Structures are given as structure tokens and as C-alpha cells.
Amino acid sequence: xxxxxxxxxxxxxxxxxxxxxxxxxxxxxxxxxxxxxxxxxxxxxxxxxxxxxxxxxxxxxxxxxxxxxxxxxxxxxxxxxxxxxxxxxxxxxxxxxxxxxxxxxxxxxxxxxxxxxxxxxxxxxxxxxxxxxxxxxxxxxxxxxxxxxxxxxxxxxxxxxxxxxxxxxxxxxxxxxxxxxxxxxxxxxxxxxxxxxxxxxxxxxxxxxxxxxxxxxxxxxxxxxxxxxxxxxxxxxxxxxxxxxxxxxxxxxxxxxxxxxxxxxxxxxxxxxxxxxxxxxxxxxxxxxxxxxxxxxxxxxxxxxxxxxxxxxxxxxxxxxxxxxxxxxxxxxxxxxxxxxxxxxxxxxxxxxxxxxxxxxxxxxxxxxxxxxxxxxxxxxxxxxxxxxxxxxxxxxxxxxxxxxxxxxxxxxxxxxxx
RNA sequence: GUGGGUGUGGCGAAGUGGUUAACGCACCGGAUUGUGACUCCGGCAUUCGUGGGUUCAAGUCCCAUCACUCACCCCA
Numbered sequence: 001x002x003x004x005x006x007x008x009x010x011x012x013x014x015x016x017x018x019x020x021x022x023x024x025x026x027x028x029x030x031x032x033x034x035x036x037x038x039x040x041x042x043x044x045x046x047x048x049x050x051x052x053x054x055x056x057x058x059x060x061x062x063x064x065x066x067x068x069x070x071x072x073x074x075x076x077x078x079x080x081x082x083x084x085x086x087x088x089x090x091x092x093x094x095x096x097x098x099x100x101x102x103x104x105x106x107x108x109x110x111x112x113x114x115x116x117x118x119x120x121x122x123x124x125x126x127x128x129x130x131x132x133x134x135x136x137x138x139x140x141x142x143x144x145x146x147x148x149x150x151x152x153x154x155x156x157x158x159x160x161x162x163x164x165x166x167x168x169x170x171x172x173x174x175x176x177x178x179x180x181x182x183x184x185x186x187x188x189x190x191x192x193x194x195x196x197x198x199x200x201x202x203x204x205x206x207x208x209x210x211x212x213x214x215x216x217x218x219x220x221x222x223x224x225x226x227x228x229x230x231x232x233x234x235x236x237x238x239x240x241x242x243x244x245x246x247x248x249x250x251x252x253x254x255x256x257x258x259x260x261x262x263x264x265x266x267x268x269x270x271x272x273x274x275x276x277x278x279x280x281x282x283x284x285x286x287x288x289x290x291x292x293x294x295x296x297x298x299x300x301x302x303x304x305x306x307x308x309x310x311x312x313x314x315x316x317x318x319x320x321x322x323x324x325x326x327x328x329x330x331x332x333x334x335x336x337x338x339x340x341x342x343x344x345x346x347x348x349x350x351x352x353x354x355x356x357x358x359x360x361x362x363x364x365x366x367x368x369x370x371x372x373x374x375x376x377x378x379x380x381x382x383x384x385x386x387x388x389x390x391x392x393x394x395x396x397x398x399x400x401x402x403x404x405x406x407x408x409x410x411x412x413x414x415x416x417x418x419x
Numbered sequence: 420g421u422g423g424g425u426g427u428g429g430c431g432a433a434g435u436g437g438u439u440a441a442c443g444c445a446c447c448g449g450a451u452u453g454u455g456a457c458u459c460c461g462g463c464a465u466u467c468g469u470g471g472g473u474u475c476a477a478g479u480c481c482c483a484u485c486a487c488u489c490a491c492c493c494c495a
Contacts, residue, residue: 369454
């Protein structure tokens with residue numbers, strides 16, 4: 001039986017990797033401009049980190065974690081998201097010690113145990129940023145505008161930025177109770193999962209896709225009516241900064257993020273014409289998170305974007321141009337005696353940064369030329385008995401078909417002059 | 420976890436119970452000597468995901484199973 005890749009994982013073939021390089025490059029370059037530095041954390045962590053950080057009531061912790069016991073009977077989990085790890089590293093390495101704002105980004109694989117489908121995999125990749133150490137609303141706006149700008153730079157269009165405020169430890173519980181009171185009236189009409197949500201996380205009822213639930217939720221009181229005196233102005237202020245930076249946004253009072261740690265500002269960036277897995281980027285503020293995993297109470301905000309989804313969207317729109325490298329020279333040695341000087345020449349070409357290959361496979365000359373043609377090389381260098389004896393090379397232009405025998409040493413000397 | 424769709428050579432794809440399983444691309448060989456592309460000729464699935472069943476006869480019907488895929492939940 002042939003061994004196949006585990007469901008929900010992907011081999012990223014060379015042609016595809018070029019696309020990854022393109023968006024990774026854009027991400028890294030813009031990170032520099034915005035002042036974010038890369039951080040690399042382990043791909044697995046103690047399970048406890050995610051349970052405490054992401055939250056026990058979330059789907060991620062409840063049913064989507066890749067958890068196993070290692071040989072020392074420790075419970076280990078493949079990271080399902082990046083924020084908890086970054087915060088852990090922030091605390092563990094005492095980065096808070098200098099009392100400065102820390103701006104970090106990360107890129108890499110995440111793991112969630114769920115049924116794969118278009119734009120959703122068990123192993124997927126995120127680029128994410130975290131800004132730790134400030135609760136100033138301008139940082140909310142910075143993070144959001146960075147996210148929108150980055151997607152734009154990558155080439156995505158037709159995106160919608162949705163923002164909301166989900167409250168803080170002061171007003172969230174109050175609003176939560178308001179929602180419970182409201183939805184209790186409609187228990188019958190709500191779907192079974194929403195009835196469960198009533199106890200675990202009533203905010204998520206607002207986000208339910210079920211038709212009846214949507215109808216009921218339309219009438220539900222919104223967070224904005226219940227924010228406390230800190231959160232209200234904070235949210236207003238964030239919007240003011242966004243306006244100042246010309247960032248277009250839509251307010252969505254029913255936007256609820258699936259992770260427990262979010263406070264205040266929450267946002268998502270959605271691809272309009274990508275129905276199923278339209279969320280390309282999601283983020284928000286998480287002021288209690290660092291404290292909850294054992295650090296001092298440092299506020300934070302960040303976002304994560306799904307690389308596969310970005311690539312999917314860009315590919316559908318044919319954004320990627322063909323960046324395949326064109327072969328400068330393809331060297332053909334006609335006989336065994338010619339192979340040594342041919343290989344020596346190959347090295348010379350590469351020493352001068354030419355993209356060159358030598359024929360490994362061809363049987364007869366005709367065949368070798370055919371491979372040369374297939375390789376897409378601009379020119380072919382032929383070394384046969386005559387050339388060997390004359391100390392020359394035959395340079396054939398594959399486009400015009402014209403060829404010219406020139407002195408080997410002269411050819412090499414010209415290489416030096418050209419580059 | 421739940422529901423739908425699909426499974427024919429490396430890829431795409433005909434075939435809707437009856438002789439040798441179309442075709443296109445790719446690939447391989449040839450059209451004699453050290454010249455590719457274009458053209459021409461030839462080759463390339465004892466077998467239709469797997470296992471069972473119905474039938475005189477199955478890629479075509481039935482059942483099971485596996486795989487892939489899409490959607491729901493949820494999310495990136």
C-alpha cells in the first residue's frame with residue numbers, strides 16, 4: 001500500500017513555493033516598515049498553555065487540538081494558534097522588563113484537528129503579529145491598518161474589514177448577562193448548539209449561522225449599548241484613528257471572535273467573494289491574556305492571517321506572475337572524453353553566477369539537444385571531439401538556432417567581463 | 420461529529436449491461452552518421468479505488484469499505 005500524506009496536510013511543490021516566497025517576502029518587508037521583529041517559538045507547547053490561554057470553552061481547545069503524551073507523560077499540544085505561544089515567550093524571557101512596547105511577528109505552521117475543506121487544513125500556516133505593552137487605542141488602529149495594508153500589498157482586493165468591540169472584564173460579564181436574559185425568552189427558537197452556548201459563551205449566539213438564530217439575534221441588544229466608560233471611548237477612539245489613516249471599515253456588532261482571550265477591539269478581514277472560508281485575517285485585543293498565563297498584567301493586541309487562504313485567493317485572481325528562473329546555459333558533452341572539460345566549464349559558469357546545467361540523461365546527441373530544448377535554456381554549449389581538440393566550444397542560440405564555435409579561453413574571459 | 424459529490428493509464432477525459440476500454444496532453448522509440456522545436460510513423464490501462472453480490476455477460480446495476488473533495492459546526 002502506498003503511503004500517503006495525512007488528511008488535511010499538504011505538500012507544497014516548488015511551483016507553489018514560489019507563491020509562498022512572494023507573500024512571505026511582502027510580509028517581512030512590511031513588518032520592517034511597521035517595526036515588527038520576528039520571533040520563533042516552538043511548534044509544540046504544554047497543553048496547559050492553550051487551555052489557559054485560548055480558553056476551555058472554545059472549539060479549539062474543546063475539540064480541535066492535536067494533543068498527545070510524550071515519553072515523560074507530559075501533555076503536549078501542537079500549537080493551534082500563535083498568540084498564546086508568543087505571550088508565553090514574552091513572559092518567560094521577561095521581555096516586559098524594559099517596560100517598552102514590543103512588536104513581534106511570527107510565521108509558521110499551526111495545527112487543528114478538524115475536517116479539512118477548501119481553505120481549511122489540519123496543518124495550515126499563519127503570519128501573525130502581536131503588539132505587547134500598550135493599551136493605547138492608537139495601537140489598535142496601527143495593528144488594523146497594518147493588516148489591511150499588508151493584504152493590499154500582497155495583491156488582495158475586494159476585502160472587507162469588520163470591526164467590533166467585545167468589552168472588557170468590567171462590561172463583558174454585564175453584557176453577557178443581558179444576552180442570557182434576552183435569549184432565554186427565545187430558547188425554543190434557538191438551535192441546540194446555541195442553547196449550549198447560552199451557558200458557555202452566549203456571545204457566540206450572535207455569530208450563529210442558523211437562520212432562526214440569526215433572526216432572533218438581530219433583535220438582541222448590542223455590545224455597543226453596554227460598553228463601560230473605558231471601553232466605549234476606547235472603541236470610539238480607535239475608529240477615529242482608523243478614519244485618520246483612511247482605513248475603510250464596517251462595524252459589525254455581531255462580530256464575535258472564537259477565542260476567549262479577546263477584549264475590546266475585535267476585527268476580521270473577509271474576502272467578499274470567497275463564501276465558505278472567507279476570513280483571511282482575524283485579530284483583536286487581549287488585555288488579560290499575558291496575566292492569565294502567569295505574567296504581569298500586560299495588554300496586547302494582534303492578528304493572524306491564513307497564508308493558504310491568501311494564496312488561494314491570489315491564485316484564483318491570477319495575481320502571481322511566473323517567476324521561474326530561465327536557464328542561461330545547458331552544456332552538452334558529446335562523448336566521455338568531453339565530460340571532464342564540460343564539467344569544468346559548468347563550474348566556471350556557476351562561479352560567475354550564471355544559471356547553468358549539464359546534460360545528465362541524454363543518450364545520443366539528438367536526445368541531449370531535445371532535453372536542452374525542454375530545459376528552456378537560452379543557449380546550449382556543445383563540446384564534442386572537434387571542440388575538445390580545438391580547445392573551443394560551440395555556442396548554440398536555441399531561439400534562433402544559430403551557432404558559433406569560439407575559443408574556450410576567450411569564452412571564459414568574456415564571462416568575467418560580463419559580470 | 421453530520422450531510423452531499425466523486426473515484427477509468429503520469430495528467431485531463433469519453434464510456435448510461437454485451438465483441439479488442441475512445442480521445443487529448445505528457446512520456447518513450449523511429450524517420451541512418453554531431454543538431455532541438457514543427458511534421459510524419461509507431462508504442463504506452465489483461466483493466467476501470469478495494470472487496471463482495473446480481474447476471475449468460477459489469478467500468479457500467481446493488482451492497483459494503485476505503486480514499487479524495489465540498490459543505491455544516493468552527494475558524495486562518
